[in-house]
Amino acid sequence: MTVSAESTTDVQVFPLIIGAGPSGLAVAYWMAQYGINARIIDKRSTKIFRGHADGLRGRTLELLDSMGIAHRILQEGYHGAGLKYWRPDGKGGLKRAGQLRSTIWDSSPYRMALLSQGRIERFFLDVIRDASNIDVERGVIGESLGYDESLENDPQAYPITIKLRTLSEEEATPVPNPGITPYRPARDDLEDLAPKRKHDVGTHETVRAKYLIGCDGAHSWTRKQLNIPFEGSHTDHIWGVMDVVPITDFPDIRWPSSIDSPHGHLLVITREDNVVRFYVPLQEEDEITPSFDRSAVTLDMLRERVKSIMSPFSFDFKICHWWAAYQVGRRLAPAVNKGRMYLVGDAVHTHSPKIGLGMNMSIQDGFNLGWKLALVVKEMAPPSILSTYKSERHQLAKMLLEFDQKWAAFFLKQKKKQHQLELDGLPEANPEDIQAMQDVFRENEMFAEGHVSFYKASPIVDKDSTPVAKHLTAGERFPQALIRKQADGQPWWTSRLLNSDGRFRILLLVGDCQLEDQKSRILALNGGLSALQRRFTPPKQKLDSVIEVKAIHSAPLDDVELSDFPPILRQFDETTGWDYSKVWSDSECFWDERCKGNAYEIWGVDRSRGAMVALRPDQYIGWIGELDDVAGVTKYFEGFLREPRPEAVL
Amino acid sequence: MTVSAESTTDVQVFPLIIGAGPSGLAVAYWMAQYGINARIIDKRSTKIFRGHADGLRGRTLELLDSMGIAHRILQEGYHGAGLKYWRPDGKGGLKRAGQLRSTIWDSSPYRMALLSQGRIERFFLDVIRDASNIDVERGVIGESLGYDESLENDPQAYPITIKLRTLSEEEATPVPNPGITPYRPARDDLEDLAPKRKHDVGTHETVRAKYLIGCDGAHSWTRKQLNIPFEGSHTDHIWGVMDVVPITDFPDIRWPSSIDSPHGHLLVITREDNVVRFYVPLQEEDEITPSFDRSAVTLDMLRERVKSIMSPFSFDFKICHWWAAYQVGRRLAPAVNKGRMYLVGDAVHTHSPKIGLGMNMSIQDGFNLGWKLALVVKEMAPPSILSTYKSERHQLAKMLLEFDQKWAAFFLKQKKKQHQLELDGLPEANPEDIQAMQDVFRENEMFAEGHVSFYKASPIVDKDSTPVAKHLTAGERFPQALIRKQADGQPWWTSRLLNSDGRFRILLLVGDCQLEDQKSRILALNGGLSALQRRFTPPKQKLDSVIEVKAIHSAPLDDVELSDFPPILRQFDETTGWDYSKVWSDSECFWDERCKGNAYEIWGVDRSRGAMVALRPDQYIGWIGELDDVAGVTKYFEGFLREPRPEAVL
Ligand SMILES: Cc1cc2nc3c(=O)[nH]c(=O)nc-3n(C[C@H](O)[C@H](O)[C@H](O)COP(=O)(O)OP(=O)(O)OC[C@H]3O[C@@H](n4cnc5c(N)ncnc54)[C@H](O)[C@@H]3O)c2cc1C
Numbered sequence A, B: 001m002t003v004s005a006e007s008t009t010d011v012q013v014f015p016l017i018i019g020a021g022p023s024g025l026a027v028a029y030w031m032a033q034y035g036i037n038a039r040i041i042d043k044r045s046t047k048i049f050r051g052h053a054d055g056l057r058g059r060t061l062e063l064l065d066s067m068g069i070a071h072r073i074l075q076e077g078y079h080g081a082g083l084k085y086w087r088p089d090g091k092g093g094l095k096r097a098g099q100l101r102s103t104i105w106d107s108s109p110y111r112m113a114l115l116s117q118g119r120i121e122r123f124f125l126d127v128i129r130d131a132s133n134i135d136v137e138r139g140v141i142g143e144s145l146g147y148d149e150s151l152e153n154d155p156q157a158y159p160i161t162i163k164l165r166t167l168s169e170e171e172a173t174p175v176p177n178p179g180i181t182p183y184r185p186a187r188d189d190l191e192d193l194a195p196k197r198k199h200d201v202g203t204h205e206t207v208r209a210k211y212l213i214g215c216d217g218a219h220s221w222t223r224k225q226l227n228i229p230f231e232g233s234h235t236d237h238i239w240g241v242m243d244v245v246p247i248t249d250f251p252d253i254r255w256p257s258s259i260d261s262p263h264g265h266l267l268v269i270t271r272e273d274n275v276v277r278f279y280v281p282l283q284e285e286d287e288i289t290p291s292f293d294r295s296a297v298t299l300d301m302l303r304e305r306v307k308s309i310m311s312p313f314s315f316d317f318k319i320c321h322w323w324a325a326y327q328v329g330r331r332l333a334p335a336v337n338k339g340r341m342y343l344v345g346d347a348v349h350t351h352s353p354k355i356g357l358g359m360n361m362s363i364q365d366g367f368n369l370g371w372k373l374a375l376v377v378k379e380m381a382p383p384s385i386l387s388t389y390k391s392e393r394h395q396l397a398k399m400l401l402e403f404d405q406k407w408a409a410f411f412l413k414q415k416k417k418q419h420q421l422e423l424d425g426l427p428e429a430n431p432e433d434i435q436a437m438q439d440v441f442r443e444n445e446m447f448a449e450g451h452v453s454f455y456k457a458s459p460i461v462d463k464d465s466t467p468v469a470k471h472l473t474a475g476e477r478f479p480q481a482l483i484r485k486q487a488d489g490q491p492w493w494t495s496r497l498l499n500s501d502g503r504f505r506i507l508l509l510v511g512d513c514q515l516e517d518q519k520s521r522i523l524a525l526n527g528g529l530s531a532l533q534r535r536f537t538p539p540k541q542k543l544d545s546v547i548e549v550k551a552i553h554s555a556p557l558d559d560v561e562l563s564d565f566p567p568i569l570r571q572f573d574e575t576t577g578w579d580y581s582k583v584w585s586d587s588e589c590f591w592d593e594r595c596k597g598n599a600y601e602i603w604g605v606d607r608s609r610g611a612m613v614a615l616r617p618d619q620y621i622g623w624i625g626e627l628d629d630v631a632g633v634t635k636y637f638e639g640f641l642r643e644p645r646p647e648a649v650l
């Protein structure tokens, strides 16, 4: 693959993605799905294999399921819904004070999963390669960035000029922290272990791009080029993080645990195989000294710190997979773009890793921007929809930072109280405080799991829709349920059947399709909806390639025939015959007890009369209306979709 | 990799496996797990990608789960538990006469899964490569076979001499049947798409082997070399099989269905994506004409046959993934070995594909022989245990053939009756006949799913054990249950935690470990069981590397501490600390409703007093006794395990 040219110029690319961490890969995922001519570069010579973030929340896993990779995460990772907490026992020791149990565990097929970021990137890379020729170009950085504002409004123009340089092995390989045990990566990671370069070391390449997406992490080069400040706390607190195979008699070492001892606070995260992650505060928020020297932190300091917090339990380790002194402030960039240059993920926001949301936010950022960008690049939607990236994600980042602050303040208060109790000679954990912690946890659980998102009204989120579904809200995720495919009876989670393939979806919750009334309502939908599809679909493409219509009825599967549904729900293709994937049933499955036929109740939709829902490609609800409100749903799509020009060649 | 030598000689290998279909791969799986110097050859230049068998039964999936690959099958395949059947409607058409529903769907986490054999071989190859350097050498056949009987009893000797030849591309590539649509294999199959050769075409290699395993299918070259006859029906019936993307208005085209029309019988098998398999009888058992010319069968003949059977529904297709005129008799080899040369899978037995058991039997054959062979090769057990391969699998093959015959006879009778009804002018399906079919199906379901196996008493199956567990039987599979890991609360199916890594297991069903009485019983086990482990484990290996001890208690997980268990259940390792994988709890999981805390009931074991079970490496029960019967379990292992010689270097 090595091109011997010293310097290549004038390569054109639709979007260039800088950074192949979770957020960059999420953007690249969409580029692959939409078949867009995109490139993605990363300064590191290889993907990461160990360390970094490791927590996936319910919502992220739902999205990963829609990409076809959640099952790999569940097979390899830890998947749970509880957190144990330990407090001083009043006698100089520690006692197990209780367990936080998720109260919303059944609101999703997925709960928190814990697995090394390197594996998650593996799965992303695999689905990107499955769908496209896009592959991360490693050991490459941007050296200079130019932007021609005068071209900004011309969709055909390439206003961005970026000079790339291929790094040497030395430049591209971060020095690992001392003390890390050598390891053998998983077999499917081996191919990506050897550094590969598209160009020779030192090659300069000038690329002109329509869009630039900066996914280059907390120290984003792109952000600096755009002159976007990073606002927030100036003195960071510093955490030690280490992934080790612990040697300890601490009873809950294989449970996610929070330990408050007189010697400090420790967060214990259960991981794949026998790995455990420890978050060790080195400098707490209330003890910040600007002079703290992060580079002086050693693995042995972390070891000793954990030892003292865990005492009287023993603690040590011989195998360390990864460790870092992790310095993080609560920071937010006030803007997420400058013209056609966007920032995503850690480049926009950073916060404490304590709340386990960094990777989730970043994946979801990229997931939010990617499909919109693809639609714009393909001229299927106007560039104006890109502004919803900020209105949707930036406020969430703000909320996240507030949440982080609240958690931190809460813990600080608890800590001080605890300290006072100790001075008073009453050092045992206080049940009231524990209750208070549970309350904070519960209050925020839907938010932390990503099951609420508060996306605002915009052209792609119609908040004025008719309230025909009690538990469906425009701008929120479509809640998951286990339903059955009419044609073959298979029970699938909605997260899987509403797969992230780039299409909008109209979900016809057709209610009881055995009622005569309802039958005629359903048949009547065909004309209007197929006209809507036809309008927005390029002439030579399949009718469902921009907007897919799927139906979910509430009658018993065995009492219904697929042929009762109108053609739009069983489209005919000359080569492959009828489409059997569009009609689903909310009914029990005799061989899967989790499939209860209660999806309509989950959605708060009337089992007889049903409703209609428009979903964006990212499975967020764009519009809700009456089942026969074809005019309404048409208006929704007219609000932002562009009719294809006959000469469009994308 | 190409070795230029014209002829290599005197290569030594412990076992040589001939044939890399499902049975050969199952044997190779064990060789990889035990780290055995094995080779596996196959005459085809590549693995298969399409066609061949496609049905996996519950028990096979349990075994695949124990190898860590069941989740991949469920993600890609169809997974169901029902069969629809269609009969004449009395008016010249067809009507849906009912649905066979599995009545034992909850006896396993897995039911029938349908996926192309090529994918299943993919997953096998992956786990074999994960664990070893063993890889299939393709485009290689055996040309001559010699056996020196005088060496048979010397474990160090290589009594088998086999001459291998590397085939040319032409010889090694079967001519595909005309009419197959070109395709792009899955990305992870691409690597195996290009033919690879270890040696140059034409190279002869002489290999001396300790054992030879012939897994070379129905027309086994090995069987012929061993002069073992293939006994059974002389006139085969002939089936057409085709995997197509159907274009049809037949309502149940995406359901496993059995269609009996006046024009013949059709079996419809739901497959991954939009593929459907059709089994079309070309020559039924009652209409066998020896003159039928299989080579004259064309894809269009199959198409026309299905069209007429399915009428008045329409039928056609444009995409055909694979088809064959499949000629099969009911045949059984009377012997499964000659000295140290064994036959496995289709090389021993063939039967109608109608009952969907070919691949299952073959995988289970290989799975049964493989670990025994490994133990013998490693001198951990005497060669005499190999005779249990025949006593266990051959009788099952016989039963399978009888079952096949019974099914066929039943259908023949039904067909005749139907024909008579038609002559009588009463051609509608008879409810009694349908009931009779359901009865036959139910009667045989546990057998068909592989959940009963009738393994006989032998040194590795102690049938005299105490009846302390109502639903556990020596010689049968250990019934699956969803239980929780004490250390981290994760609910796992037993099929996963009892993973196929080559170890025997002693399961301590320790009952209610909170009872004082029971506590002392548990603690008392430590000495005897660790002495047993030590006796049979090579000096430098970990104590649990030959026999692992695991405990499953019946108390609520949260009320129990791991530290209450004796050291054998939390072995300490200087590098990795305590082992957290050995203690499990049969209790509810608050975040997984399928985890009900009813495993003891499934096993029929007293929740207070418990029981002890010894499992073979293949998860079949070897011995059952009282929880404290250390003497009994020791006697069981003494019956066939060999104490390691200090100088053993394997
Ligand atoms: C060393 C480290 C340790 C971390 N530890 C934790 C932790 O313990 N817990 C936790 O929750 N989160 C942790 N995080 C943060 C977590 O990984 C992020 O929240 C998450 O990965 C954000 O994803 P992202 O894609 O936005 O950024 P990142 O994952 O940071 O990805 C940015 C990518 O851009 C590349 N890049 C950077 N600059 C350039 C450039 N100029 N040119 C080209 N490529 C560039 C980087 O090599 C990287 O691959 C850590 C991050 C880092 C870097």
Ligand SMILES: Cc1cc2nc3c(=O)[nH]c(=O)nc-3n(C[C@H](O)[C@H](O)[C@H](O)COP(=O)(O)OP(=O)(O)OC[C@H]3O[C@@H](n4cnc5c(N)ncnc54)[C@H](O)[C@@H]3O)c2cc1C
Binding pocket: B018, B019, B020, B021, B022, B023, B024, B041, B042, B043, B044, B051, B052, B053, B054, B055, B117, B140, B141, B142, B215, B216, B217, B218, B219, B220, B221, B222, B241, B324, B326, B344, B345, B346, B347, B353, B356, B357, B358, B359, B362, B363
């Ligand atoms: C063409 C074909 C079609 C089939 N169709 C169906 C079906 O529709 N439904 C069904 O249930 N079952 C079908 N089967 C049978 C099913 O595949 C088997 O029951 C199952 O695969 C048995 O596994 P096995 O490993 O014992 O044998 P096989 O899967 O037959 O594997 C034997 C392997 O040995 C190799 N081999 C053969 N001879 C030699 C030699 N001399 N030297 C080296 N290698 C050799 C072959 O290339 C093959 O890879 C079919 C089998 C074949 C061959």
